[in-house]
Amino acid sequence: xxxxxxxxHHFLVLGTLLFCIGMYGALSRSNAVGILLSLELMLxxxxxxxxxxxxxxxxxxxxxxxxFAIFIITVAAAEAAVGLAIVIGVYRLRNTIxxxxxxxxxx
Amino acid sequence: MELAWLVPALPLAAFAVIGLLTLxxxxxxxxxxxxxxxxSCAIAWMLFFxxxxxxxxFEQEIPWLALNLQTALTFGLRVDPLSxxxxxxxxTVSLVIQVYSRGYLYEPAEEGEEHGERHGPATMxxxxxxxxxxxxxxxxxxxxxxxxxxxNLLTIYIFWEGVGLGSYLLIGFWYRKPxxxxxxxxxxxxxxxxxxxxxxxxxxxxxxxxxLQFARLAEMAEQGQIGSTVLTVGALLIFCxxxxxxxxxxxxxxxxxxxxxxxxxxxxxxxxxxVAAGVYLVARALPIFEHAPAAMLVVALIGGFTAIxxxxxxxxxxxxxxxxxFSTISQLGYMMLGLGAGAIGAGMFHLFTxxxxxxxxxxxxxxxxxxxxxxxxxxxxxxxxxxxxxxQDIRYMGGMWxxxxxxxxxxxxxxxxxxxxxxxxxxxxxxxxxxxxxxxASQGGGIYWLLLAFALATVLMTAFYMxxxxxxxxxxxxxxxxxxxxxRESPAVMTVPLMLLALPSIAAGLWGAPQLxxxxxxxxxxxxxxxxxxxxxxxxxxxxLGAVGIGLAWAMYYRRSLSPxxxxxxxxxxxxxxxxxxxxxxxxxxxxxxxxxxxxxxINWFDQNVIDGIVNGLANAVGAIGNAIRQVQTGRIxxxxxxxxLGLTVIALYAIVLHRxxx
Numbered sequence: 196x197x198x199x200x201x202x203x204h205h206f207l208v209l210g211t212l213l214f215c216i217g218m219y220g221a222l223s224r225s226n227a228v229g230i231l232l233s234l235e236l237m238l239x240x241x242x243x244x245x246x247x248x249x250x251x252x253x254x255x256x257x258x259x260x261x262x263f264a265i266f267i268i269t270v271a272a273a274e275a276a277v278g279l280a281i282v283i284g285v286y287r288l289r290n291t292i293x294x295x296x297x298x299x300x301x302x
Numbered sequence: 303m304e305l306a307w308l309v310p311a312l313p314l315a316a317f318a319v320i321g322l323l324t325l326x327x328x329x330x331x332x333x334x335x336x337x338x339x340x341x342s343c344a345i346a347w348m349l350f351f352x353x354x355x356x357x358x359x360f361e362q363e364i365p366w367l368a369l370n371l372q373t374a375l376t377f378g379l380r381v382d383p384l385s386x387x388x389x390x391x392x393x394t395v396s397l398v399i400q401v402y403s404r405g406y407l408y409e410p411a412e413e414g415e416e417h418g419e420r421h422g423p424a425t426m427x428x429x430x431x432x433x434x435x436x437x438x439x440x441x442x443x444x445x446x447x448x449x450x451x452x453x454n455l456l457t458i459y460i461f462w463e464g465v466g467l468g469s470y471l472l473i474g475f476w477y478r479k480p481x482x483x484x485x486x487x488x489x490x491x492x493x494x495x496x497x498x499x500x501x502x503x504x505x506x507x508x509x510x511x512x513x514l515q516f517a518r519l520a521e522m523a524e525q526g527q528i529g530s531t532v533l534t535v536g537a538l539l540i541f542c543x544x545x546x547x548x549x550x551x552x553x554x555x556x557x558x559x560x561x562x563x564x565x566x567x568x569x570x571x572x573x574x575x576x577v578a579a580g581v582y583l584v585a586r587a588l589p590i591f592e593h594a595p596a597a598m599l600v601v602a603l604i605g606g607f608t609a610i611x612x613x614x615x616x617x618x619x620x621x622x623x624x625x626x627x628f629s630t631i632s633q634l635g636y637m638m639l640g641l642g643a644g645a646i647g648a649g650m651f652h653l654f655t656x657x658x659x660x661x662x663x664x665x666x667x668x669x670x671x672x673x674x675x676x677x678x679x680x681x682x683x684x685x686x687x688x689x690x691x692x693x694q695d696i697r698y699m700g701g702m703w704x705x706x707x708x709x710x711x712x713x714x715x716x717x718x719x720x721x722x723x724x725x726x727x728x729x730x731x732x733x734x735x736x737x738x739x740x741x742x743a744s745q746g747g748g749i750y751w752l753l754l755a756f757a758l759a760t761v762l763m764t765a766f767y768m769x770x771x772x773x774x775x776x777x778x779x780x781x782x783x784x785x786x787x788x789x790r791e792s793p794a795v796m797t798v799p800l801m802l803l804a805l806p807s808i809a810a811g812l813w814g815a816p817q818l819x820x821x822x823x824x825x826x827x828x829x830x831x832x833x834x835x836x837x838x839x840x841x842x843x844x845x846x847l848g849a850v851g852i853g854l855a856w857a858m859y860y861r862r863s864l865s866p867x868x869x870x871x872x873x874x875x876x877x878x879x880x881x882x883x884x885x886x887x888x889x890x891x892x893x894x895x896x897x898x899x900x901x902x903x904x905i906n907w908f909d910q911n912v913i914d915g916i917v918n919g920l921a922n923a924v925g926a927i928g929n930a931i932r933q934v935q936t937g938r939i940x941x942x943x944x945x946x947x948l949g950l951t952v953i954a955l956y957a958i959v960l961h962r963x964x965x
Binding site: 222223224225230295299 | 936937938939940943944947
């Protein structure tokens with residue numbers, strides 16, 4: 196089995212896979228916590244791609260990709276905090292966190 | 303002259319005051335009415351004498367509706383000989399009738415009626431609508447005064463409709479009586495037919511000429527600035543309105559039924575207001591008609607035919623008021639004939655004298671009816687619906703001459719005047735119309751000879767039916783349901799107006815007598831007047847025909863040497879045709895049944911299915927779309943998230959494609 200050097204493509208495929216798994220989870224899970232977890236997965240898929248592009252395409256002096264990734268991690272932390280707070284609030288109010296039962300917006 | 307606006311404004315104010323404030327006070331209301339009409343009568347006569355003294359026509363206008371920056375519809379009045387005569391006439395006759403109404407508007411008290419038939423004289427109590435009556439009378443008079451003073455077609459139309467409203471309210475005054483309510487509706491709807499044509503005519507003339515002023519229209523017609531087609535169409539459309547209001551054939555059907563109103567109302571409708579409006583309108587618009595010979599011919603034809611047609615129905619009517627109604631239709635035909643022959647003087651002169659003697663005749667008839675009611679006349683339960691009420695049926699009168707000499711004498715004066723016996727008023731004006739027709743005919747109008755024959759035959763019929771009424775009412779023995787000894791003359795408040803009206807019925811004709819210089823014609827037409835020699839032959843012939851008519855009535859209904867019953871039996875088909883008014887009412891009803899109802903059903907179907915179908919369809923479609931789109935709002939967050947993702951994907955793909963395309 197020939198050894199293939201790890202290149203840009205591998206990172207892109209990994210990031211895309213992570214994003215798609217997260218997307219699938221976010222759309223299909225009915226548990227609100229599960230959705231939040233899936234969102235983290237999607238964000239991290241993007242992070243992998245950002246850092247991969249920074250590593251393989253940009254010159255070492257340019258750090259835009261890495262900076263973006265760090266920002267995303269920070270914002271994701273805030274998002275998780277707010278999201279979990281909402282989930283707890285909803286649970287107190289409705290006694291459930293199954294999003295398919297929280298359908299007050301139904302037309 | 304600046305006071306002219308007060309002439310219609312005073313009665314209108316009286317209407318408002320009575321209607322809003324004094325409806326509870328019967329006496330006070332009637333005095334307010336009489337005061338207002340008296341005031342406007344005084345102003346009208348002052349204006350009349352100033353115009354007679356030679357003052358030029360006076361016009362006053364206020365802009366009313368601005369159409370755009372250049373043109374505005376105006377509300378204006380005009381005092382010239384024509385309107386001066388009319389306001390003096392209308393206010394005078396109306397004033398006399400108001401005074402008379404104070405005596406007439408009483409009804410037999412209801413007491414004892416539940417014990418079957420009432421016997422003996424009745425106690426008369428004031429009608430419960432006394433104040434309302436005087437309010438409506440003031441409104442009616444105000445509308446007519448506004449109409450005659452109007453200086454443009456739009457103003458005249460507004461008051462024209464006001465007159466229609468007044469007549470509706472007054473004919474239906476006893477609105478609890480189904481016949482009265484029906485008659486009021488019939489009058490309103492029938493005249494509406496004509497008014498519709500009138501309105502179209504106004505719009506048409508405005509569209510074609512850009513003006514509604516009578517003076518301006520006359521000027522333009524004079525100078526030939528209006529095409530002859532426009533003139534003819536406009537004149538005929540205006541004439542439609544006159545046909546409706548003046549009860550000319552074929553829209554005459556409402557007038558006999560209008561007898562359901564109180565008798566003084568009939569007097570007012572027939573003498574000065576309402577029916578005179580149509581004739582006045584044609585006279586006012588005559589400059590337009592004069593340049594449209596076809597329209598003039600139509601006016602003359604309708605007038606001549608109506609004259610003989612209505613007179614023939616009057617020959618057999620038994621209702622004292624209906625005879626007078628047919629006579630009015632017939633005399634209005636005369637006026638139209640005079641106008642159609644081109645003689646504004648003749649038509650208006652007949653309108654002028656007719657107003658006096660017709661008001662007199664109606665008030666006399668009212669006096670007779672009043673006396674019979676007071677003497678306890680009542681209807682049997684099984685009265686034939688085709689028969690008039692007993693108190694109005696001349697078959698049940700008779701012998702009232704000795705009981706009520708003032709009513710009898712004044713009514714005979716009115717009848718003589720109507721029959722055209724010299725030197726009473728009716729003779730001069732009728733002769734004027736005949737002369738105008740004769741002159742027109744001798745200028746080479748073949749059809750006008752026929753109309754002259756119609757007019758002469760009408761003279762005979764008129765004299766006959768009027769004296770048939772006189773003999774059947776006043777002569778012989780009383781045949782009525784009321785006890786003869788209870789009949790006594792009406793109170794002075796009614797007989798004095800009769801005597802006052804009898805004077806002009808005798809003498810008003812002298813103003814237009816050719817021997818005395820025909821002051822009427824000179825005044826009305828000014829420089830355009832051409833004096834015509836009185837034709838002794840024609841005047842003699844019409845007098846002779848009148849005398850023959852009276853003689854025939856005398857022979858049939860006084861001497862009874864010719865039995866009317868035998869005549870009716872021998873000529874039964876003719877008699878029945880006349881008695882049933884040529885079945886025109888039935889024909890109209892049939893037409894309405896078959897035609898109007900069918901069309902209405904069709905339109906109803908169209909409305910229900912097509913119009914409503916479109917509207918309902920639109921609503922349903924919107925609802926259905928809404929329902930479909932509603933399904934999108936599941937309320938499920940994953941579904942929304944999917945939608946967001948799909949949307950983003952589309953935008954991203956679009957951005958990529960755009961990026962590729964731009965290189």
